[in-house]
Amino acid sequence: MMDKATRLKVALQKSGRLTDNSLDLMVRCGLKYSRGKDQLMCYGENMPLDLLFVRDDDIPDLVQQDVCDLGIVGLNVIEEKRLAFQAKGVQPLFDQLMTLDYGKCRLSIAVPDGVEYKDARSLHGKRIATTYPNILARYLRQRDVQAEIVTLSGAVEIAPRLGRADFICDLVSTGSTLLANHLWEAETILESQAAIITTPVPVSAEKQDWIHRLTMRIDGVQQVKE
Ligand code: ATP
Ligand code: ZN
Structure with missing residues (x-):
C-alpha cells in the first residue's frame, strides 16, 4: 500500500478554494479512498494513488522535490514558483501536465x-x-x-x-x-485556473501508466461538464 515506487502521490490544497473541486475531480475519476487518521492523507482503495493535503503554496515545492508525483494548484502559484526556481537556476523543473476547469x-x-x-x-x-x-x-x-x-x-x-x-x-x-x-x-x-504539475524526476513505467490513465479520465470528466 505504501510502496513509493508504484503508488502515485498527489498533493492537493488542504482547505481553501481548490479543495472541494480537486477532491471531487478525483472521485469523478473513479477514486475510492479512505482517510488517514491525521487528516493529512487519503489512501486510494481502488487505484494506486494517495492524496496528500497541504497549503497550496507548498505544492510546487513538494512536486519539485519529488515528494509528490503530481500536484493540483493554481497557475498563479505555479508561475510564481517557476519563475523563482528559474531565477535560482534550479533545473530540471516540474512540468505542467494539463489545466483544469475550475479555480478561475x-x-x-x-x-x-x-x-x-x-x-x-x-x-x-x-x-x-x-x-x-x-x-x-x-x-x-x-x-x-x-x-x-x-x-x-x-x-x-x-x-x-x-x-x-x-x-x-x-x-x-x-x-x-x-x-x-x-x-x-x-x-x-x-x-x-487550476492545473496539474508533475515531478521533474522520471517516474516508473507503472506510475506513468497511471498518470496517463488519470489524464484520460480527467479529459472525460471535463468533457461531460462542458
Ligand atoms: P492556503 O491556506 O492553502 O495557502 P490560500 O488562502 O493561499 O490557501 P485560497 O484563497 O484558498 O488560497 O486560493 C487558492 C487558489 O484559488 C488561488 O491561488 C487561486 O489560484 C484560486 N482562486 C480562485 N479565485 C480566487 C479569488 N477570488 N481569490 C483568490 N484566489 C482565487
Ligand atoms: Zn496559499
Missing part, C-alpha cells in the same frame, strides 16, 4: 479610487504591493517599467490605505474584495 481568477493591477491609471507606464516610479513578486517583476520588465515591488504575504488589498503602496497586484475573481477596499481593476497580468 486573474492576477490584476488594482488602483485606489480616484487615482488615474492609463497603462503600465502609470506604474513607473511607484510602489506596488503583491504576493506575486516574480510574476509582477516579469510584467514590469517586459514593459520596461521601473517600479518598487513591495512583497507582502497577505492582506495586500489594504496596503494602499496603510500607505505602504500606491497600487496593488492581486488575485481577482468577482471584484467584490476590490470594491470593498475602494480599489478598481485596471489591468490583468495573468489569467489563472
Whole structure:
C-alpha cells in the first residue's frame, strides 16, 4: 500500500478554494479512498494513488522535490514558483501536465479610487504591493517599467490605505474584495485556473501508466461538464 515506487502521490490544497473541486475531480475519476487518521492523507482503495493535503503554496515545492508525483494548484502559484526556481537556476523543473476547469481568477493591477491609471507606464516610479513578486517583476520588465515591488504575504488589498503602496497586484475573481477596499481593476497580468504539475524526476513505467490513465479520465470528466 505504501510502496513509493508504484503508488502515485498527489498533493492537493488542504482547505481553501481548490479543495472541494480537486477532491471531487478525483472521485469523478473513479477514486475510492479512505482517510488517514491525521487528516493529512487519503489512501486510494481502488487505484494506486494517495492524496496528500497541504497549503497550496507548498505544492510546487513538494512536486519539485519529488515528494509528490503530481500536484493540483493554481497557475498563479505555479508561475510564481517557476519563475523563482528559474531565477535560482534550479533545473530540471516540474512540468505542467494539463489545466483544469475550475479555480478561475486573474492576477490584476488594482488602483485606489480616484487615482488615474492609463497603462503600465502609470506604474513607473511607484510602489506596488503583491504576493506575486516574480510574476509582477516579469510584467514590469517586459514593459520596461521601473517600479518598487513591495512583497507582502497577505492582506495586500489594504496596503494602499496603510500607505505602504500606491497600487496593488492581486488575485481577482468577482471584484467584490476590490470594491470593498475602494480599489478598481485596471489591468490583468495573468489569467489563472487550476492545473496539474508533475515531478521533474522520471517516474516508473507503472506510475506513468497511471498518470496517463488519470489524464484520460480527467479529459472525460471535463468533457461531460462542458
Ligand atoms: P492556503 O491556506 O492553502 O495557502 P490560500 O488562502 O493561499 O490557501 P485560497 O484563497 O484558498 O488560497 O486560493 C487558492 C487558489 O484559488 C488561488 O491561488 C487561486 O489560484 C484560486 N482562486 C480562485 N479565485 C480566487 C479569488 N477570488 N481569490 C483568490 N484566489 C482565487
Ligand atoms: Zn496559499
